[in-house]
Amino acid sequence: MATMKIGIVGAGGVMGRMLIQAVARSDKTQLAGATDRPDTPQIGKDAGLVAGIEALQVPITEDAEALFAAAETIIDFTAPAASLAHAELAARHGTALVIGTTGLSEADRAVLEIHAAKIPLVFAPNMSIGVNLMFALTRQIAAVLDNSYDIEIVEMHHRRKVDAPSGTALGLGEAAATGRGVGLAEVQQRARDGHTGPRKPGDIGFAVLRGGDVVGDHTVVFAAEGERIELTHKASNRTIYADGALRAALWTKGRAPGLYGMDDVLGLNS
Numbered sequence: 001m002a003t004m005k006i007g008i009v010g011a012g013g014v015m016g017r018m019l020i021q022a023v024a025r026s027d028k029t030q031l032a033g034a035t036d037r038p039d040t041p042q043i044g045k046d047a048g049l050v051a052g053i054e055a056l057q058v059p060i061t062e063d064a065e066a067l068f069a070a071a072e073t074i075i076d077f078t079a080p081a082a083s084l085a086h087a088e089l090a091a092r093h094g095t096a097l098v099i100g101t102t103g104l105s106e107a108d109r110a111v112l113e114i115h116a117a118k119i120p121l122v123f124a125p126n127m128s129i130g131v132n133l134m135f136a137l138t139r140q141i142a143a144v145l146d147n148s149y150d151i152e153i154v155e156m157h158h159r160r161k162v163d164a165p166s167g168t169a170l171g172l173g174e175a176a177a178t179g180r181g182v183g184l185a186e187v188q189q190r191a192r193d194g195h196t197g198p199r200k201p202g203d204i205g206f207a208v209l210r211g212g213d214v215v216g217d218h219t220v221v222f223a224a225e226g227e228r229i230e231l232t233h234k235a236s237n238r239t240i241y242a243d244g245a246l247r248a249a250l251w252t253k254g255r256a257p258g259l260y261g262m263d264d265v266l267g268l269n270s
């Protein structure tokens, strides 16, 4: 069976290195190339050595144009502006794209939608199986419980994380709002401070913690008078994200253009 040629952008990042390891580990994929931001010390180094494995004879370059021309599918865990630039390149080259970057605005998502008219593009704030099941469970529970159950979403991540709430927390908020048949924008409480007054029925609240090396913890709380349901996911290893992204990349083969999520990849919609 022919292996899929995968390109990794943001190759020197924490997830970039995990993705290089995952591509090298799989017998279904080969590393077509790897890029990072110009001026980073990783440029010119071997992608395998940067990822902490054996040399792969693939240097990390700053030439994204060449990478998008050479690869069948690109995996991007970088930063919002970089992911938008990569989506434009992917659409121009007809290269499938998997984006795990979080912190994109509504306007950014609309831009992805435009590029996805030309290529299969999988975009998901969390590539793990567990969290994607938790999205579905959150939607189901929220559809059953009325506003006497207050929904709060708590997340904790490592001290390096730059966006808040996490993309996953916002995804859980979307799932809860969808279950309740409301728009998240109308009911979200992204932060509380000072004399806030009592909680409004129907609000969906967020609380964010940052510290140490926490990979990613998420809890959805449904709290009523007399009882509380809590759904919790704790990531202890980033391979769940890298393996999920690789699964998404393989899934794009022969797929029609469009903007897809991990629920499509995992068959959670059928």
Ligand SMILES: NC(=O)C1=CN([C@@H]2O[C@H](COP(=O)(O)OP(=O)(O)OC[C@H]3O[C@@H](n4cnc5c(N)ncnc54)[C@H](OP(=O)(O)O)[C@@H]3O)[C@@H](O)[C@H]2O)C=CC1
Binding pocket: 009, 010, 011, 012, 013, 014, 015, 016, 035, 036, 037, 038, 040, 077, 078, 079, 081, 082, 099, 100, 101, 102, 103, 124, 125, 126, 127, 128, 167, 241
């Ligand atoms: N969907 C999911 O399952 C998951 C999503 N994430 C998300 O992935 C993203 C990355 O996370 P993480 O790996 O921890 O972050 P890092 O900061 O470690 O890595 C990001 C990498 O992208 C590089 N980069 C930035 N701009 C560009 C550019 N224009 N071209 C090429 N490379 C660029 C950075 O370079 P430099 O350092 O020089 O700026 C860095 O190497 C975050 O948004 C995070 O929330 C993380 C885990 C799971």
Ligand SMILES: O=C(O)C1=N[C@H](C(=O)O)C[C@H](O)C1
Binding pocket: 102, 125, 126, 157, 161, 165, 166, 167, 168, 169, 215, 216, 217
């Ligand atoms: O930055 C991270 O590390 C993570 N980001 C994603 C998010 O914002 O939800 C996914 C995961 O929680 C790890």
